Structures are given as structure tokens and as C-alpha cells.
Amino acid sequence: MTVLLWLSVGLPGLGALVVRLTGRRSPSVAGAVAVASAVPPALLLAGAATGSRASSDFHWLPGEGLGVGLRLDPLSAAMAATVAGVGAVVLVYSIGYFARDERRASALSGLLAFLAVMQGLVLADGYLALLIFWELVGALSARLIAYTREDPAAPPGAVRAFLTTRSADVGFYLAVLALFTATGSLAFGQLRPGGGLGAIVGAGLVLAAIGKSAQAPLQNWLAGAMAGPTPVSALLHSSTMVAAGVYLLVRSRMLLAGWPLELVGWVGAVTAVAAAVIALAQRDLKRVLAGSTASQLGLMFVAAAAGAPAVAIFQLVTHAVGKAGLFLATGVFQHGRDSVALEQLRGAGRDDRPAFAGFVICALSIAAVPPLAAFWSKDHIVAAAQPRTAWFVLVLLAAAGSSAYLLRPALILWDRAGAGRSKTGAGRMWMLCGVAALSVASLGGGVLGGPLARLLGARSLPSTGESLALSLAALVGGGVIVLLAPRVPAAVRGAAEHQLYTPALQRLAVEVPVATTSRLLSAFELRGLDRGVDAAAAATLAAARASEWIERRGVDAAVDGLAAAVGRGGAASRRLQSGRLYEYLRDAVLGAVAVAVIVALAAL
């Protein structure tokens, strides 16, 4: 089993290197590697289902508790299998998506490298290993977002994504420091230590999860990340990497018991609604989906907080499949119209009906239409949130929002008015294969709930008659929202379109103060500190000149020598050398004399 653990990480990692070097044949190699890379995680899942557990430690730093290792347990196996499955589909799809792209080897190897570190993240044993892979997926995410370097939006989007998540990762670092200081161990499954250290652990991990999973008020980096290639959005920014926050919460539920989970529930519930509102107002299909992702991740936060970790993971799986499918279908339309702006995509669904069919299936699943996959998981979330009225109401609103924000683009895509403008390019078949695979999974994924719950050790998944009825009511509510949307005041729509002004808030609260401090300190350094040093030097020189008048003969020659030597600069190296050494020796002698005097005075 340990071999399978290392293979899960190593196979895509090696594949990334090979693909980078293969050049023209890179697409087929990348596809093959990705499919092959899904085998070890599948075997791990089978192993976990039959009760296998394993861990393998790699002595990374000396000292107790600082090893880095991988582990097999039900949670890590379920995550690894999800990542591998979606990853394989997205890579096969990418063969088509990047077919016309001369730099595709770089993109494909980047995706494989991401798969490797993402497997490391979900298979990590202990918080040190988790932190390492957590940071690495962030860096690869930035690299992949910035893939199109000339695009004016892509590099800034990448920088924002990396900086926002890394700011939140300060919480992760602090949690690791506090946990290690308190317990001397970074192993999973510990209870939260008491006092201030425990508070740091709790708050830090929650902050890290908020950043990675694009929860309010840090959700807007995800919209910027949409400037990356669509397969990247599908794999990193909807199904796997952003879900790492949910995984962290579920993994750390013992450490987070009490107020941290309470905080998680509120953040998730508020984000679920706020991001749904944001998604409703976007003019760009990928940004609609980004808002939807933040909202759905918020629902998983609620599930984790409401004591239903198995439900959160179930929702993670169904959402990963459905949302990745939506992105893959979007990529097909994007190739047809060279744009993801909703206006440009008007009618694109009619031009490419197979892709549109996939889009609709995945949308119905995410919007929780029975009997599709995400219906079951969302129903469990509604039921789990039921004891907490506030969360419950917010969850229902978010559920209504999800059917609304997906209905709106579906209607635009199917609009007869814009049909007939799409072009068909190379690689469409590969792309449709990807869409089809995820559509099938979205259709039937609901059956996974039971086995997944048993694997994760949950006795049963919560569901009640009321929750079922309310879930369906929320679905209808979504339709009402779409009908009412044009009547919403423009100011509200504007706020929603601009991410409820969170980017401006972040700028005011963080970026402007830091930039101002940096500029002020820079001015202080140049005009204050450094000028002071130069002034001291000038004063010394002036004193030397003054003494020159007094003590003419001795000092005269040395000063002249210095000036002359400096004046000749580079050319006369030999003479300069002797001049400086002489000066230097003189300083040493003077210094020694000074020392002798001081010592003598001290001795007196």
C-alpha cells in the first residue's frame, strides 16, 4: 500500500517531467499518464474500502514530529480517487482544448504537476506535509492561471490568487507553529490544546480554509483566476484545489470542535448566499461558475460545521464532477466563439448540442434536481443544517440561488437569436469525451452517497421529509428569482457584479496601507537614514580637513594619496592597491593604539 501511496504522487509528477520533454507528442503522452495515474488512487480506494490503512514516513527534518509522510485512510482515499478521476478526465479533455496551442506541452505538464501535488495534499500524513503540498498547489495554481502571459487579465489574476491564498496561509503557518509548540506533534487527529495556542490553531486553520476555498470576504480571487485556461479552471478552481479548504476542515474536525466550527458554519452559510448573488450578476460564464463554486463550497463548510463531515465530502465529490463538467462544456463553447462573455455565447448551445446536453445535465445536478448526483448531497446538507435555523435559511436561499444562476446562462446558451455563429475546430471530440464522462457521473453519482458514508464511518446520511420538500421548493424558487432579476435595482446588481465591493475593501484595508508604508519607509531610507550616514561621513571628512590645516605634514600626504588613488579608479590597479593597503595598515595601527589607550584607561 505504501508503494501505491508514493505512486499516486510520483506517477503524475514524473509524467509532468516527461511531457515537458516530449514536445510534439506531448498530448497523447499526457493523456496516457493521467489515465495511468488514476490507477494507484483507485487501488487505494479499494484498499481503504476493505479496511487497509497505511502510512509512510519520510524523515524530512530531524527531530520528533517533523517527518513528512503519506497516509491511506478512508478520507484520503476518497479524496485521492476523486482528484484522480476528475484529473484524468480533464487531461483527456485538454488534449482537445490545447490542440491548436503551440505551448500545450507546458500547459499539460503543469496540469500533471498539479495532479501530483494535489494527490500529495490529500494523502499527506500530518500538518507539515499538508502545509508543504498546500503551498505547492497554490504556486502551481498561479503558474497555470498566468499561462496566457500576454492576456492583460491573466497575470494579475494569478498574482491576486496567489497573494490572497498566501495571506490566508499565514493562518496555516501559525496553526502549525502553535500546535507544534503546544503538543510537540503535527499529527492529524489531535484534540485542540487549551488557551491561546489552541485559539491560534483553530483560527489559523479556519483562515487557511477560507482563503483556499474562496469564502467571503476573500472570495474574489477565484473570479480573477477564471482568466486561466478553462481546463485549469475545471480542475483547480472548481473541483479539486479550492475544495482543499473543505478537506482541511473535515480532516481537522477534532482540532476545530467548538467555536472554530461555529465560525466555519457562519462563513460558509453567508458565502453560500453572497456568492450566489454575485454569480447571478456576472456577465461572463466562467465568472458565473466561479461564484457558484464559492457558494457550493460554502454549503460544504456548513455541512462540516453541522457535524456531518461525510455529507461535506459527498457534496465535494458530486460538486467536483458536476462543476468540472460545466467548465468543460463551457470550454467547448469558448472554442466555438473565442469568448466566455455571456453575450458572445448567446445561442452557442444550439450550435453544439452534445456539449449543451452535457452542460444541462451538470447544471441540473448542481442545481439539485432529483435524481441527479448533487441533489442527494444537497438534500443531506439541508437536513444537517436544519437544527440551526439561521444556517438552514441561508442554505435554502443558496439552493434557490443555485438553480437561478445556472438557469440564466442555460437560457442564454439556448437562445435562438444568437445561434449559428460557432466554428468547429480541432480537438472537439476529445473535449466532448470529457464532457460526456462527467455528465454520466453527474447523472448517476447519487448512488455513491451510501457507500461513501459507510467508508467514512458515518452511520447514516441525514435526510428528512421536510428537507426533501424544502429542497424541491428551493429549486422552484430559483426559477422565480430569474423572473424577478430584471426588477432588481441597478445599484444592487452593480454591487453583485463587482463582488459586493470586496476587492475595493481589500485594497483599502491591506494593499493601500502596505504600499504606503513601503513608499514612506523608502523615502525615509533615502532622505533620512542614508543621508544621515553620508552626513556623518562628510562630517568626518570635514573634521579631517580641519585637522589637515592644523597638522599639515603628516595627514596631508595620506589624504592626497587617497584622493589620487580613488581618482585613478580602475586603471591603475597596482598603484591603487599599494595605496589602499598603506591606508588600511595605518587604520589598523590607529585602531590598535586606540585599543591600547582604552585598555590602559580601563586598567587604571
Place this chain on the structure above:
Amino acid sequence: MPWLSLSIAVPLLAALLCALLPACARGAPRLLALGATAVSLACLAVTWARFDTGRGMQLVEHAAWIPTLGVSWRVGVDGMSLALASLTVVLFAVSIVYGVGPRPLSRAAAGMLLLLEGSTLAFFLAEDFVVFYVAFDLTLVAMYFLIALWGEENRRYAAIKFFLYTLVGSLPVLLGIIALYLDSSPHTFDMIRLAREHPLAGDGLSASLVFLAFFVGFAIKTPLVPFHTWLPAAHVEAPTSGSVLLAGVLLKMGAYGLIRVNLQMLPGAFHRYALAVALLGLVSALYGALLALAQSDLKRLIAYTSINHMGYVVIGVAAAAATGISGRARNLAIDGAVLQMIAHGLVTGTLFFVAGFIKERAHTRDLRQLSGLLRAMPWYGSLTALAFFASLGLPGLAQFPAELEIFLGTFDVYPAIASVAVVGIVLTAALFLRALQQAFMGELPERLARLPDLRRREVMAVAPLVALFVALGLYPRLVLYVIDSAHWLAGGL
């Protein structure tokens, strides 16, 4: 064989030999310098093989020099010395490969590089205070000439500033050495004995004054804010290899002195002032990062990040001083600080090469005038991105384990300082990503479109550094098993 003495003597002798080379042998100085460095490297490789990781100071070579004063040639290694001496030889090797000034390497340049190499090695390996001090000052002389003769436009100002500033720093060090000598009985310059016996163990005023004298000297060298203003000037004006050596090796002398002298010989005084030193380290780390954020000259930006990274080292050393005799936190902090010195040497060395390469091609390092470089020079761009990510502490690259160990060790003693220091990782991320976005992304203007990608000589200069910082990031034990401060920090043999 006196392997350590040999590793010092060969570069110094080769420096003399450079002067005797005939002017017509144009490639000879470079070959001589490379050969001498290879011999030093081999000597240190033998030392690695003979090094016993379970012990402290060892392989001491000793020869009487001025017996009446108790001055002797005494060199030896413990984990810190061996690691830093090895870093020194590696950085000199790549600097000689890349060269200084006109090509091929002139006799004067080769001589200065070799003089600097020998004296730096002597400094890190010295176990006698007189050797230590002479080596400390010799490095100033050699570095002065490297900047003054082969630097950029404003080189003379920068060289003088560097020389005077650090000379001012070296005088209190001399005072401190004499004070330690006078307070030991019998009088000795033997650093091994001084580290074991702690002559100024009492908490009197004299211990504080001696501590302060050493501290100021080493703080200027490290440098700590507010003693740092020589550094940006010297870095910006120094030739590329000069900057690599200055940041990679010479800054380490300050932090090395803080550990070797202040921490090992004056633990009591350091314990009293540990909080103040840690706070200075914190201020340096944040100040350096914030100033780097405001720079548009790539070289100046890198120079300020050095202040940030060395600030972390000082925080770690101070935390170790605060914890007392032993303990896990103390060893983590010092292991991390030494590893950070190694990692910073490799990563910042690479960064200064990167800055030098672009200046040579585009004749500017102003980030505002550069754009789209990744398209024009994919290999150069990837190298830069890798070095940037290493410098911002990405896991898998050498600075992550170093900073993590420092933070872990410090958090135990000074949780607030460690917590604020962690925020620095966001600032460094911001400044490096901003630079990447500005210069390497975006449209490629016509005037930059024909820049050549990395040349063979450049690849040969950076490849060893990159290989080492990647290897150390993946498996930090490669050097941590040698550094292993638990065995030498208390001054044991």
C-alpha cells in the same frame, strides 16, 4: 594532511601566483583560480568524509604562531563551520566561472577573488581570534577592490562606503576580542576554549559592553536595520559576481559571528539582550521586505530581500539565546538559522546572477522598462521564476525548511515575534510576484524581442546553485545532519 589549512592556503598562494603570471597568458588566471578552488573543494570534501556527525568542534589543526601572546594558527570545523565553508567554495567556484570585469578573467581580478576566497575560508574555519580578526579584515580589503575596480557607474562611492562602514564595525570586534583575551585565564585567543569556558560569565557591566561591541560589529556585517545602508549601495554598484559573493558569503560572516562569539562565548549577556536582538531582527525582516516592495531596480530589490532573510536568521539566533542551555526549540532555531544562511547564499546568489544577466542584455534592470521577457527568453524566465519562488519560501526549495525551523524554534520563546515574522512571507511573495508580472509577463516589446536566452557560461554558473537549493529543499537533511547544532552549540568537542 592538514586539509583545512590546505583549503585556505591554496587560494591564497594562488592569489600570489596570479601576480607572477605573464600578462600574455590570457586564459591562465581563470584556470589558476578554478584549479585552486577545485583543490579547496576537494579538501572540504575530504573533511566531509572525515567529519564525525556525533561530535562538536573537531579536526582541529594547530601550529604555534606568536607563542608569547598565545596566538596560534588554529583551524577546525563543527557543523556550522563546515556548512558555511562549503557554501563559500561553491559560490567562489561559480563566481570564477562567471568572472569579474573584462573577459577572460584578468590577473588582478583572479587575484582578488582568490584573496577573498582564502580569507573568507580562514574566517569560517578559524578557531583562534587573531586569525579570525585578520581574516575578517582581509575580506574587507579584497571586497573593496572588487567593487571599486570592476563595479558599475557609482562604484567608488559604494566601495568607500562599504569599506568604511564595515571597518567601523570591525573595530569594536577587535576591542571585544581583546577584552575576552584579558578576561580569560590564562590569557588565550583560543576560540574553542573561550566557547567552553565563558570567561565573562558574570552578569556585570563588562559582559554587556563586550557583548555590545561584538554585536555592533556583526550587526553591521549581517546587516541589521539600522546598520544596513551600506548594503544596497554596495550591491547595486558591485559587479555581478561581487554581489553574489557579498550576499552569499560576506553577509553570513555577521550572523556566523553572532552565533560563534555572542551566543557561544557570551551566552549570559545574550540571554539578557535576547528580546532586544530578536526585535531588531524582526524590524529588519519587515523593513527589508517593505523596502524591497518599493524598488523598481531588480538588483536593489534583491539586496533588500537579503536584509529580510538575514533578519530571520537573527531572530532565530536570538530565540536560541533566550531559551537557555539546551532544548528542542533552541536547536531548531539554530539549525534553521544556519540552514537559512546556506539557503540564502544559494538562492540570493542565483538571484544576483539573474539580475546581472538581464543588465548585460537589456542594459537596464528597471522592472518598469522590462516586459514579456518570458517569451523572449523562456529558460532565463523559468530560472528567474524558480529563484523567485525559492526566495519567497516555497516548499520544495531550500528556504522553506530553514524558515520553518526558525519559526518553530522562535515561536516557543517569542510567539508574538514569530507570528509577526510569518507575515513577512506574504510581503516577499508580493514583491517577487509583482516583479514577475511586470518584467516577465505581458506583451514583449520590439526592442526586447531579440535578447538571447541563457548562454553556456551562465548556465554553468547558476546550475550548481539551482541544483543545490532544489536538493536542499527536497531533502534538507543533506546538510542538517552536518549542521546539527545540538552537538556544538554548548561549545563541546
